[in-house]
Amino acid sequence: MDAILKQKRAYQQIHADAVKGMLCHAYAVIGGEAETEAFLTLAAQAMLCEQGGCGACRTCRRIKEGNHPDVLHFPRGEKMNVEEAEALLDAVLLSPVEASRKVVLLHHAHKMTPIVQNKLLKVLEEPPKNVHFVLGAANPDALLITVRSRVVSLPIGSFSEAEITRILSAEFPGAGINRAVKLSGGSLDTARFFMSEKGNALAEYCMRALRDCRGAMSFASYSTKGQAFKEYGALLFDTLSILLLYALKGESGFSSVRSSLGERGIVRLLDIAALCRKKLSYHCSFLFALDEFLLALSTAED
Numbered sequence: 001m002d003a004i005l006k007q008k009r010a011y012q013q014i015h016a017d018a019v020k021g022m023l024c025h026a027y028a029v030i031g032g033e034a035e036t037e038a039f040l041t042l043a044a045q046a047m048l049c050e051q052g053g054c055g056a057c058r059t060c061r062r063i064k065e066g067n068h069p070d071v072l073h074f075p076r077g078e079k080m081n082v083e084e085a086e087a088l089l090d091a092v093l094l095s096p097v098e099a100s101r102k103v104v105l106l107h108h109a110h111k112m113t114p115i116v117q118n119k120l121l122k123v124l125e126e127p128p129k130n131v132h133f134v135l136g137a138a139n140p141d142a143l144l145i146t147v148r149s150r151v152v153s154l155p156i157g158s159f160s161e162a163e164i165t166r167i168l169s170a171e172f173p174g175a176g177i178n179r180a181v182k183l184s185g186g187s188l189d190t191a192r193f194f195m196s197e198k199g200n201a202l203a204e205y206c207m208r209a210l211r212d213c214r215g216a217m218s219f220a221s222y223s224t225k226g227q228a229f230k231e232y233g234a235l236l237f238d239t240l241s242i243l244l245l246y247a248l249k250g251e252s253g254f255s256s257v258r259s260s261l262g263e264r265g266i267v268r269l270l271d272i273a274a275l276c277r278k279k280l281s282y283h284c285s286f287l288f289a290l291d292e293f294l295l296a297l298s299t300a301e302d
Contacts (some may be wrong), residue, residue: 001038001188002055004163010154011039012132015046015053018042023047023101024152026124026133028109028143031156032189036136039156040105043134044071048099059099072104076201079111085119092123092131101130109135110142117144124150138189158186168195179196179203183242190235202229206239210247219291219298226290233286237277240293244270265300272296 005011010029017023029039045060046053054265062068072091075084086118088104096102104127106112112120124133124147135151158260159167161181167188168177172195183203184191193199205225213222246271247254248266261269276289 001035001167002042004159004167005035005039005042005156006053008156010092010156011042011046013154014043018046019052023132025127025131026135026151028135028137028140028148028153029156030137030140030153031218032187033108033136034140034189034192034295035156035159036138037107039139040107040134040136044103044105047101047103047132055205064193068099070099072102074104075108078108079108079113080116082116082119085116089123092128096130101132104131104133104136106133108138110137110139112143113294114144117147119178121146124266152298159184160190160228164188164191168192171246175297182246183239190211193235198232202232202236203241205229206236206243209294210240210243211260213294213297214260214300215298219294222288222294222298223291227287230286233289234277235237236290237273237280237293241270241273244273267295269293269300 006015014023014027018216024263027043027093029043031039038146041064042053044063045055048063048068049057049059051057059068063071066073073152074080074088077125079228080088092102092104094102117269127133133151137145140148140153141190157278161184164181164186165177168175168180168191171192174224175195177191177195180191180194180199183194205222205228209226212218226236241259244266247257248263248270252277258266272293276293
């Protein structure tokens with residue numbers, strides 16, 4: 001994955017800033033959890049390696065192994081608490097040990113509470129000399145506006161199907177990855193999820209619902225089965241939308257969906273899926289939104 005991430009504009013900007021000696025005091029890298037974690041390591045290598053992040057020198061190897069003295073990792077667990085934030089504020093006051101600068105990597109920054117984020121505001125805006133922050137955030141909206149205004153946001157961006165295929169092929173040798181790639185929506189985290197047992201169950205549920213959910217009895221059955229995917233609400237509607245688009249395009253494997261729903265029916269269901277997903281962002285009940293979609297699906301006619 002490193003080679004693919006290095007081709008992204010986000011990495012190229014940090015690399016260019018490091019080469020020019022014009023690094024910003026703080027960056028926020030936006031993307032899925034897996035890619036942001038990998039990106040943080042690459043960013044630190046680009047900032048400290050004398051060859052601009054070669055990946056092979058002693059500095060790069062130590063950063064990769066997580067034991068470089070001038071790369072600080074916070075938090076120690078999944079979520080930073082106030083005590084760790086205070087420890088961070090003390091740690092950045094110390095001079096670099098080996099390199100010319102110190103890099104602070106904030107993992108899972110989107111999980112920081114408002115209290116912790118407010119505690120870090122001043123140091124993010126005016127860190128000590130030669131201290132640079134890189135935040136990894138899967139959900140930028142979870143960062144306070146005051147934090148976002150103090151960092152340079154760098155979206156990693158989506159991955160092409162070819163890039164996801166290349167990564168999954170290496171991670172899951174010999175496994176069938178086609179469906180995971182198709183349903184990823186350009187997200188590596190989503191692709192990996194669909195390689196899991198739960199992801200496979202969600203994909204099967206969506207496909208079978210589109211193919212078979214017709215009539216009152218079927219509606220009730222799929223409504224009950226869908227409760228198992230409550231925690232994946234937004235992803236469920238995204239998956240339904242992707243599958244409907246494949247049916248609309250007439251791709252192989254979707255002929256039964258297209259023939260039973262028809263083009264107009266598919267377009268209508270795409271609109272309803274988008275509306276249901278939007279309702280979730282306004283804290284609408286997942287089960288209510290699911291039933292709204294399933295009712296439209298169960299009564300759909302060509």
